Amino acid sequence: KPIYWDEVYGKQTVVMRAWWFEIISDNWYPFDERHQSLLDEIHGNVLQAECSGTRVIKDSKSAAHLKVQIGDSEVIWQSSTDIRRCKLDLTSRILGFKGNPVKRGYKVLADMSDVLPPIGHIVFVLHGVGRAMEGASIIKCTDSVREIAKTMTEKYFSNKKSYRVEFFPVNWRTQLILNEGLVSKITLTDAKGLRNMLNLSVGDVMYYTSARFGPEILDSLLMKLNSLYMKFVEKNPDFVSRGKVSIIAHSLGSVVMYDALYSCRPHKQDAKPLDESERKKIEEELKQLESRARTLQDKLSYNSATNHLYEIYHSPTCSSRKLAFQVEHFFAIGSPLAVFVLLRNLDEYIDSTQMSSQALFPYEICKRFYNIFHPADPVTYRMEPIISQVYSQVKPLTIESASSKPSEEAITLAMGPYLPKIPENSTSSSFSRFFSRSTSSKSKQVSIDTIRTNVCLENDSSITNHEKLTERVDFALKEGKLESSHLNFLTAHSGYWESKETILFILLQIFNFVPKPVV
Numbered sequence: 113k114p115i116y117w118d119e120v121y122g123k124q125t126v127v128m129r130a131w132w133f134e135i136i137s138d139n140w141y142p143f144d145e146r147h148q149s150l151l152d153e154i155h156g157n158v159l160q161a162e163c164s165g166t167r168v169i170k171d172s173k174s175a176a177h178l179k180v181q182i183g184d185s186e187v188i189w190q191s192s193t194d195i196r197r198c199k200l201d202l203t204s205r206i207l208g209f210k211g212n213p214v215k216r217g218y219k220v221l222a223d224m225s226d227v228l229p230p231i232g233h234i235v236f237v238l239h240g241v242g243r244a245m246e247g248a249s250i251i252k253c254t255d256s257v258r259e260i261a262k263t264m265t266e267k268y269f270s271n272k273k274s275y276r277v278e279f280f281p282v283n284w285r286t287q288l289i290l291n292e293g294l295v296s297k298i299t300l301t302d303a304k305g306l307r308n309m310l311n312l313s314v315g316d317v318m319y320y321t322s323a324r325f326g327p328e329i330l331d332s333l334l335m336k337l338n339s340l341y342m343k344f345v346e347k348n349p350d351f352v353s354r355g356k357v358s359i360i361a362h363s364l365g366s367v368v369m370y371d372a373l374y375s376c377r378p379h380k381q382d383a384k385p386l387d388e389s390e391r392k393k394i395e396e397e398l399k400q401l402e403s404r405a406r407t408l409q410d411k412l413s414y415n416s417a418t419n420h421l422y423e424i425y426h427s428p429t430c431s432s433r434k435l436a437f438q439v440e441h442f443f444a445i446g447s448p449l450a451v452f453v454l455l456r457n458l459d460e461y462i463d464s465t466q467m468s469s470q471a472l473f474p475y476e477i478c479k480r481f482y483n484i485f486h487p488a489d490p491v492t493y494r495m496e497p498i499i500s501q502v503y504s505q506v507k508p509l510t511i512e513s514a515s516s517k518p519s520e521e522a523i524t525l526a527m528g529p530y531l532p533k534i535p536e537n538s539t540s541s542s543f544s545r546f547f548s549r550s551t552s553s554k555s556k557q558v559s560i561d562t563i564r565t566n567v568c569l570e571n572d573s574s575i576t577n578h579e580k581l582t583e584r585v586d587f588a589l590k591e592g593k594l595e596s597s598h599l600n601f602l603t604a605h606s607g608y609w610e611s612k613e614t615i616l617f618i619l620l621q622i623f624n625f626v627p628k629p630v631v
Contacts, residue, residue: 116340117251117281134197135213147182154178155216158189187214232275233356233440233622234344236337238282240363240446241316253609254281257360260615264514268616269623277622279360280340284333284368285316316364330375333368338436358441358622362608363491366444367452373442374461376434376477439478441621442469445608447483450493462498468583471499482621484511484614486589486604496586502579506569508586514612589613 113125130142132151143151158178179188185199188211198204198211237257239250258279265277300307319325345351361369453461463471469481472495485492485508496503572580589611608614 116343117283131216131218133215133219135215140215140219143182150180151187151216154180154187154189155192155195158192162192185211229274229276231278231348231351232354233277233358234341234351235277235279235358235360235618235622236282236340237279238284238333238359238361238365238369240361240365241314250281250283254279256609257615260610260612261619264612264616264619269619277619280344282333282336282340284329284336284365288329288332320364320368330368330371333365334372334375334435337372341436356440357437358443359439360443360445360618361447362445363447363605366447366449369442370444370449370452370472372435373439373473373478377474438476439473440480441618442473442478442481443484443618443621444482444495445484445614446489446492446605447485448491448493449483450495450498453495453498458498467500467579467581469585480583480621481585483586484589484608484617485586486607486611487591489604491605494586496581496584499585500579500581502575503572503581503586506572506575508588509584511587511589511613511617513590514616587617 128142128145130145130148132143132148133140134143135141179186181200182197184201185197187195187197189195195214195216196211197214199209237250237254239253261277261279320329341357348355359369461472463474469478472478472481481495483492483495485494494504494508496506496508569575572584590613
């Protein structure tokens with residue numbers, strides 16, 4: 113039974129000691145543990161009879177001398193080396209089925225050096241909307257990711273045997289009750305199935321954007337991530353010094369994870385140490401401000417995004433809880449994060465001095481961000497135009513097919529190029545960068561002013577340096593030639609978990625990415 117998550121759909125691995133096996137198509141299947149001693153006892157009698165010269169076979173028809181019934185079959189000894197398990201059903205008898213061979217011993221001798229490499233990278237997998245729709249199935253989704261990753265690792269990364277990657281499902285929604293009891297009471301009975309589905313999906317978005325429940329959801333995610341990490345570190349203490357942590361977040365989960373990382377951002381001005389009297393004075397002022405803020409909030413007929421974020425980042429339940437680890441890679445799949453960020457103050461949430469994913473998070477909090485999406489996914493949006501608006505006219509990078517060996521281009525896809533850091537005086541705000549003009553009339557590079565009237569660019573090679581990203585953020589899956597766009601519209605948002613291209617791309621970054629901060 114897993115120790116890092118609750119098994120909810122009955123898939124458990126039985127671990128037993130066994131030395132009796134039934135062989136089916138070269139696969140060895142152990143007998144139940146309670147039958148092992150019984151088989152040993154009868155086998156001992158056969159060996160003793162053979163050693164004393166007594167014949168095991170009664171007659172020329174090779175009738176069995178010794179046998180034992182186990183369930184709907186019986187194990188028959190023709191000799192100490194010829195043992196078979198035969199079904200007792202009429203069909204098997206009529207067809208003369210001789211049964212499957214039974215062996216005592218082991219297919220391969222144990223090799224003490226044959227052990228799995230230590231876990232060097234853990235990936236937390238976060239679900240999106242819908243406690244019943246996705247939350248309960250995130251373990252299945254993670255199983256799918258783990259199986260694909262195992263196949264891809266054996267196929268393409270066999271040289272990466274010094275450590276292995278492990279995936280942990282994070283079910284951050286199930287434990288939250290929120291206000292669903294009342295919502296079900298006000299739900300109309302007509303088309304109730306559809307209404308319940310909307311309550312379980314779109315309802316989560318409404319809950320998170322509310323000032324009342326947003327902090328509770330964020331706090332639940334932070335608590336779950338820290339709990340899993342601390343439990344793992346407790347059993348693997350060496351991981352703290354040598355291990356790395358990454359995140360795969362789907363749909364709304366990527367938005368909550370973004371806010372969790374944002375809450376870890378250091379303040380721009382380092383606070384001076386406070387003595388006890390100053391601290392108490394500030395705490396008292398803070399209580400008065402919170403009381404005043406609640407009073408004003410009650411008078412409002414609606415909650416703006418700014419009020420929601422104020423509640424999240426200044427709520428007593430959330431302000432003291434931070435991530436216990438640094439994030440290496442943040443993979444957002446099928447993410448609407450761009451829309452949520454646009455509803456906020458870009459100057460506050462986007463660092464205009466950075467032309468990479470560092471515009472979203474400082475390097476010491478999250479080293480790299482990837483926005484992975486299927487072109488037909490109706491929920492996802494691009495992130496690059498938020499960092500540099502010129503990229504609204506530049507196609508996202510395409511993730512290669514997983515049907516062939518990754519090319520050198522795919523392996524280095526997210527590595528750069530890393531350009532010199534833009535001088536601080538060259539950009540005063542996120543909007544000044546978005547609408548800046550090229551300073552050189554002779555340059556063949558294009559800026560946003562000239563690109564608006566042109567067709568969509570295949571790549572960013574012609575973008576001016578001061579508008580060019582030092583690393584790409586948006587990565588699109590290929591849409592198959594035989595795929596129906598209408599069908600994809602319905603299935604694309606939930607299809608990432610079984611996408612070999614997505615998993616291979618993630619593994620490429622985990623195994624090959626070497627952090628190179630912009631200098």
